[in-house]
Amino acid sequence: MWRLARCASSNLSRSLRRSFIYTAAIPGPCIVHKRGTDILHDPWFNKDTGFPLTERDRLGLRGLLPPRVISFEQQYDRFMESYRSLEKNTQGQPHGSVSLAKWRILNRLHDRNETLYYRVLIDNIKDFAPIIYTPTVGLVCQNYSGLFRRPRGMYFSARDKGEMMSMIYNWPAQQVDMIVLTDGSRILGLGDLGVQGIGIPIGKLDIYVAAAGINPQRILPVMLDVGTNNQKLLEDPLYLGLRQPRLEGEEYLSIVDEFMEAVHTRWPKAIVQFEDFQMKWAFETLQRYRKRFCMFNDDIQGTAGVALAGLLGTVRAQGQPLSDFVNQKIVVVGAGSAGLGVLNMAIEALSRMSGNNEMAVKNKCYLLDKDGLITKERKNIDPAAAPFAKDLKDVEGLREGASPIEVVKKLKPHVLLGLSGVGGIFNEEVLKAMRESDSTKPAIFSMSNPTMNAECTAADAFKYAGPNIVFGSGSPFEDVDLGNGKVGHVNQANNMYLFPGFVIGLGTLLSGAHIITDGMLQAAAECLASYMTDEEIQKGILYPSIDSIRHITAEVGAAVLRAAIEEDLAEGHGDVGPRELKHMSKPETVAYVSRNMWFPVYSPLVHEK
Ligand SMILES: NC(=O)C1=CN([C@@H]2O[C@H](COP(=O)(O)OP(=O)(O)OC[C@H]3O[C@@H](n4cnc5c(N)ncnc54)[C@H](O)[C@@H]3O)[C@@H](O)[C@H]2O)C=CC1
Numbered sequence: 256m257w258r259l260a261r262c263a264s265s266n267l268s269r270s271l272r273r274s275f276i277y278t279a280a281i282p283g284p285c286i287v288h289k290r291g292t293d294i295l296h297d298p299w300f301n302k303d304t305g306f307p308l309t310e311r312d313r314l315g316l317r318g319l320l321p322p323r324v325i326s327f328e329q330q331y332d333r334f335m336e337s338y339r340s341l342e343k344n345t346q347g348q349p350h351g352s353v354s355l356a357k358w359r360i361l362n363r364l365h366d367r368n369e370t371l372y373y374r375v376l377i378d379n380i381k382d383f384a385p386i387i388y389t390p391t392v393g394l395v396c397q398n399y400s401g402l403f404r405r406p407r408g409m410y411f412s413a414r415d416k417g418e419m420m421s422m423i424y425n426w427p428a429q430q431v432d433m434i435v436l437t438d439g440s441r442i443l444g445l446g447d448l449g450v451q452g453i454g455i456p457i458g459k460l461d462i463y464v465a466a467a468g469i470n471p472q473r474i475l476p477v478m479l480d481v482g483t484n485n486q487k488l489l490e491d492p493l494y495l496g497l498r499q500p501r502l503e504g505e506e507y508l509s510i511v512d513e514f515m516e517a518v519h520t521r522w523p524k525a526i527v528q529f530e531d532f533q534m535k536w537a538f539e540t541l542q543r544y545r546k547r548f549c550m551f552n553d554d555i556q557g558t559a560g561v562a563l564a565g566l567l568g569t570v571r572a573q574g575q576p577l578s579d580f581v582n583q584k585i586v587v588v589g590a591g592s593a594g595l596g597v598l599n600m601a602i603e604a605l606s607r608m609s610g611n612n613e614m615a616v617k618n619k620c621y622l623l624d625k626d627g628l629i630t631k632e633r634k635n636i637d638p639a640a641a642p643f644a645k646d647l648k649d650v651e652g653l654r655e656g657a658s659p660i661e662v663v664k665k666l667k668p669h670v671l672l673g674l675s676g677v678g679g680i681f682n683e684e685v686l687k688a689m690r691e692s693d694s695t696k697p698a699i700f701s702m703s704n705p706t707m708n709a710e711c712t713a714a715d716a717f718k719y720a721g722p723n724i725v726f727g728s729g730s731p732f733e734d735v736d737l738g739n740g741k742v743g744h745v746n747q748a749n750n751m752y753l754f755p756g757f758v759i760g761l762g763t764l765l766s767g768a769h770i771i772t773d774g775m776l777q778a779a780a781e782c783l784a785s786y787m788t789d790e791e792i793q794k795g796i797l798y799p800s801i802d803s804i805r806h807i808t809a810e811v812g813a814a815v816l817r818a819a820i821e822e823d824l825a826e827g828h829g830d831v832g833p834r835e836l837k838h839m840s841k842p843e844t845v846a847y848v849s850r851n852m853w854f855p856v857y858s859p860l861v862h863e864k
């Protein structure tokens with residue numbers, strides 16, 4: 256029977272979850288090859304006024320800092336105080352400028368003192384994720400050339416062809432575990448932002464550090480600048496990227512190939528996450544590299560995992576057994592890398608549940624793109640969308656290219672899921688039509704980012720589709736007050752719940768798993784789906800609070816690790832070999848993953864020439 260039983264300790268109390276995480280290993284002494292001001296200017300090692308006197312002596316810092324030593328806790332409180340006064344002082348100002356001001360204050364800390372930065376990020380993840388990640392990161396990318404002060408990560412451009420193998424050695428860290436790579440061609444739902452898209456790998460990797468405890472000295476955000484087709488940017492005198500149209504075809508692929516070879520040569524075990532590539536390259540690069548390198552595409556695979564967890568949660572919320580998933584009618588609006596990734600994974604899961612009757616389950620899934628319902632009548636159909644095209648005789652009363660409202664009215668779907676990047680496309684009429692859904696608890700997922708690109712807001716969803724819906728959105732919204740003490744719960748259906756755990760089980764722990772398989776992804780999705788208690792699910796809470804993201808990551812990571820063991824891919828990590836991994840119980844695996852998470856504390860610095 257198909258059931259959700261992969262997570263080891265779903266019922267652990269919230270407080271236990273926190274303390275469990277915080278007992279993670281404390282780093283030992285840290286070797287540093289610099290002295291004096293070079294250390295103060297290096298955010299990896301800098302402790303600002305927190306350097307103890309003995310360390311100031313050892314590292315040539317005496318006299319370079321005010322005499323008083325301030326503790327980490329005091330530094331933390333001081334930062335939080337300035338953040339809170341910024342919030343207070345900007346009340347009533349336009350939302351965008353306040354968000355950017357918040358991003359700037361966090362970014363300055365990031366540039367100065369990473370230990371303190373990650374500590375405040377971990378402890379305040381719910382408040383800060385919307386600043387360093389969606390939605391504010393979208394605004395940052397749109398304004399990146401103007402906001403730019405200091406570089407972060409690496410930039411490889413079309414002009415670097417033939418040089419990448421040597422350039423990769425310019426990165427100062429000896430070891431890199433995790434790379435997030437973009438070419439800036441589809442940044443959230445904001446389109447082609449060229450080199451300015453670097454904000455996305457930076458934000459995603461911040462989530463890796465905060466949520467998965469990846470060591471920030473072992474991460475690398477990368478921009479592959481192959482030009483941009485964004486005319487406004489090309490004409491902007493401040494634009495920091497190559498001022499040329501995007502490379503296409505073999506020219507484009509040869510740049511990505513060269514980068515992948517360079518990375519693999521220097522760090523053969525590094526995982527490369529492809530992020531926000533336009534659809535044609537998202538699919539092409541995934542096919543091209545997934546068997547050769549340890550890589551995945553977050554928009555296709557991470558999103559699919561988190562959406563599948565949401566869909567399974569919806570079935571539970573309806574009070575149905577999971578086997579009822581096969582009876583759900585699912586309408587996906589948006590046939591890009593994310594929408595197709597979700598449908599592929601949902602159909603795979605459904606087929607297994609229905610005894611591999613793929614045809615039967617496909618009939619219950621409907622796909623729309625900018626030209627409406629995709630049917631076999633469609634001219635020039637995208638090959639990736641073709642398997643989901645409907646035969647007109649199977650969708651009686653609907654036409655090729657039918658609009659979302661026509662489709663929803665006719666089909667009365669159980670689930671309406673948006674990954675179109677088009678803000679407001681689930682308008683009043685569409686949402687009201689969802690009241691006639693065949694489900695008593697229909698689900699509406701408005702997954703596009705950032706907030707202004709969401710297919711609908713949470714408030715509109717509950718207002719027009721009714722209080723019984725289950726709601727998820729890619730960017731955060733406040734819960735909705737439904738009156739009479741009732742709350743419309745907002746789930747953040749974002750791949751941030753999946754990718755950190757997905758990678759930690761593979762990268763940090765196994766280190767020897769050379770490829771990422773669908774089975775591992777499936778394990779991650781099932782684990783996330785099983786995380787919530789029935790009581791929470793009944794309230795429409797499909798995903799855990801982001802406050803407990805490290806615990807979720809540990810669970811998801813452990814599930815992926817066990818899946819890798821089952822698939823005979825685990826080669827072990829450090830002094831823990833595959834045999835030992837195999838013999839760990841589920842809770843032991845979770846604890847093992849947690850122990851391997853980096854946690855920000857000031858380590859004693861030891862100078863070595
Ligand atoms: N919540 C999450 O975790 C994630 C959200 N996303 C969001 O999903 C959106 C789409 O991402 P991708 O699939 O990678 O983009 P994409 O560019 O590959 O695909 C967009 C799709 O939307 C369709 N579309 C455009 N206008 C439409 C309209 N008016 N009606 C119906 N469909 C329309 C296009 O035809 C295309 O099929 C973005 O906003 C992105 O931020 C993407 C990945 C993860």
Ligand SMILES: CC(=O)C(=O)O
Nearest residue numbers: 443531554704749750
């Ligand atoms: C969340 C994400 O990966 C996106 O919107 O592209």
Ligand SMILES: [Mg+2]
Nearest residue numbers: 530531553554
């Ligand atoms: Mg993305």
